[in-house]
Amino acid sequence: MTTDQLLEWTIKIGVIFFILLTTVAYLSYVERRVAGWIQLRVGPNRVGPFGLLQPLADGLKFIFKEDIIPREASKWLYLIAPAAAIIPALMSFIVIPFGSSVTLFGREITLHVTRFDVALLYILGVGSVGVYGVMLAGWSSNNKYSLLGGLRSSAQMISYELSLGASIVGVLLVAGSLDLVTIVEAQGATSGYWLGFIPKWNIFLQPIGFIIFFLSAMAETNRVPFDLPEAEAELVAGYFTEYSSMKFAMFFMSEYFHLITVTSMATTLYFGGWNGPFIAEYPFLSLVYFVLKVFIFIFIFMWIRFTMPRFRYDQLMALGWKVLLPASILNLIVTATVILFVN
Amino acid sequence: MDQPGITNYIPILIIFALAVVFATAMIAMSRFMGRNRPTREKLAPYECGVEPVGTARERQSVKFYLVAILFLLFDVEVVFLLPWAVVFRKVLTSPEYQHLKFVFYGGMMVFLFLLVVGLIYEWRKGILDWNR
Numbered sequence: 001m002t003t004d005q006l007l008e009w010t011i012k013i014g015v016i017f018f019i020l021l022t023t024v025a026y027l028s029y030v031e032r033r034v035a036g037w038i039q040l041r042v043g044p045n046r047v048g049p050f051g052l053l054q055p056l057a058d059g060l061k062f063i064f065k066e067d068i069i070p071r072e073a074s075k076w077l078y079l080i081a082p083a084a085a086i087i088p089a090l091m092s093f094i095v096i097p098f099g100s101s102v103t104l105f106g107r108e109i110t111l112h113v114t115r116f117d118v119a120l121l122y123i124l125g126v127g128s129v130g131v132y133g134v135m136l137a138g139w140s141s142n143n144k145y146s147l148l149g150g151l152r153s154s155a156q157m158i159s160y161e162l163s164l165g166a167s168i169v170g171v172l173l174v175a176g177s178l179d180l181v182t183i184v185e186a187q188g189a190t191s192g193y194w195l196g197f198i199p200k201w202n203i204f205l206q207p208i209g210f211i212i213f214f215l216s217a218m219a220e221t222n223r224v225p226f227d228l229p230e231a232e233a234e235l236v237a238g239y240f241t242e243y244s245s246m247k248f249a250m251f252f253m254s255e256y257f258h259l260i261t262v263t264s265m266a267t268t269l270y271f272g273g274w275n276g277p278f279i280a281e282y283p284f285l286s287l288v289y290f291v292l293k294v295f296i297f298i299f300i301f302m303w304i305r306f307t308m309p310r311f312r313y314d315q316l317m318a319l320g321w322k323v324l325l326p327a328s329i330l331n332l333i334v335t336a337t338v339i340l341f342v343n
Numbered sequence: 344m345d346q347p348g349i350t351n352y353i354p355i356l357i358i359f360a361l362a363v364v365f366a367t368a369m370i371a372m373s374r375f376m377g378r379n380r381p382t383r384e385k386l387a388p389y390e391c392g393v394e395p396v397g398t399a400r401e402r403q404s405v406k407f408y409l410v411a412i413l414f415l416l417f418d419v420e421v422v423f424l425l426p427w428a429v430v431f432r433k434v435l436t437s438p439e440y441q442h443l444k445f446v447f448y449g450g451m452m453v454f455l456f457l458l459v460v461g462l463i464y465e466w467r468k469g470i471l472d473w474n475r
Contacts (some may be wrong), residue, residue, distance in 0.1 A: 070387040083366035090362040136361040158414040165421040172428035246373030314473035
């Protein structure tokens with residue numbers, strides 16, 4: 001390891017960190033605009049042109065709001081919980097490849113921060129640590145709504161993590177690696193095309209696996225129709241009922257970070273990551289393709305949010321344990337058997 | 344420089360340090376930048392404006408505990424699947440392991456069979472029915 005490399009990592013992480021924060025701020029704006037569009041109203045349009053400065057105004061307001069620590073809360077756990085939620089959410093992005101490699105300032109820059117052999121396992125591991133933030137927040141607030149929201153949320157997250165993990169095993173059987181860069185490259189143009197034009201994306205090999213992954217990912221990010229933890233009609237705001245000012249914003253942001261992570265994972269694992277036409281000639285296009293695919297997924301998530309009603313809790317648990325888990329195991333067995341005989 | 348190696352794990356430490364600094368700064372910022380005029384009512388647990396009744400530290404449904412235990416069992420089994428899935432195609436295609444092909448495949452199928460039997464048992468016992 002050289003100083004050069006350390007510097008490169010630091011710069012890349014800094015840039016990605018900044019881009020992620022900006023994206024999260026603007027996702028909150030996009031979400032409200034999409035909601036307005038779907039529900040035939042306008043959404044935020046007062047601050048700046050088209051309301052584009054709205055996230056900035058929101059941020060300022062969050063900072064200057066009163067910070068309340070409820071009398072009966074366990075003070076230290078209450079303060080640690082938002083950090084425990086946002087730190088893992090920030091950490092998972094460094095292994096996701098968001099482009100091939102470009103030449104910048106006379107040296108070749110690979111468009112991923114780092115790669116190692118257990119990248120996918122790292123994302124799954126770091127992602128599941130996020131449950132602690134939710135649980136601590138629910139418990140330490142000493143509020144009935146928070147506690148119920150925290151319990152529901154952690155039960156839901158761990159239930160759907162099983163089918164999420166098991167559906168990914170199908171991709172591993174096909175790709176034979178946990179390294180995301182290898183998985184993306186295996187889906188690229190160098191592996192050829194089916195029938196001459198269909199790219200070798202994993203979605204065509206693992207359609208059932210993708211559906212299971214997509215549903216589980218939606219449940220993992222606590223979004224409608226799986227937003228039981230913060231079912232606002234019954235639990236006020238779920239596990240962060242008692243949180244105000246920037247600490248509230250931190251839970252909010254960590255949910256959007258998770259949203260970006262799972263959509264990037266869906267893109268990387270099933271939809272060829274940054275692959276697309278003409279990336280050999282114009283490497284910068286790979287970045288465009290990646291961002292485009294991720295944003296299509298994010299839009300689908302938002303679209304579903306404002307179209308679907310919410311599940312009942314027993315339906316949610318039944319879907320996770322009785323449908324998705326058996327389906328993912330079956331998908332696994334079928335995939336392995338097909339590979340054994342066809343290969 | 345892009346070869347997989349032990350040094351490639353260093354960025355995890357960098358992003359972790361950055362995330363900790365960021366989170367601490369945010370919590371501190373909300374503590375010191377905002378106004379702070381606590382009153383008795385403001386600091387009470389939120390219960391939709393009604394006087395709080397009893398405590399939140401009550402007994403909760405045992406279902407959540409059961410789900411956690413089931414999760415532990417199944418998650419460990421999913422973790423066992425990962426290394427097998429990663430090397431599956433390599434073992435099938437390498438000439439020196441051809442005679443072990445079906446052992447390698449069948450072993451995991453037996454494991455999955457036991458997993459499914461466990462799931463069916465829980466299902467029949469009604470642990471997966473939330474309303475019971």
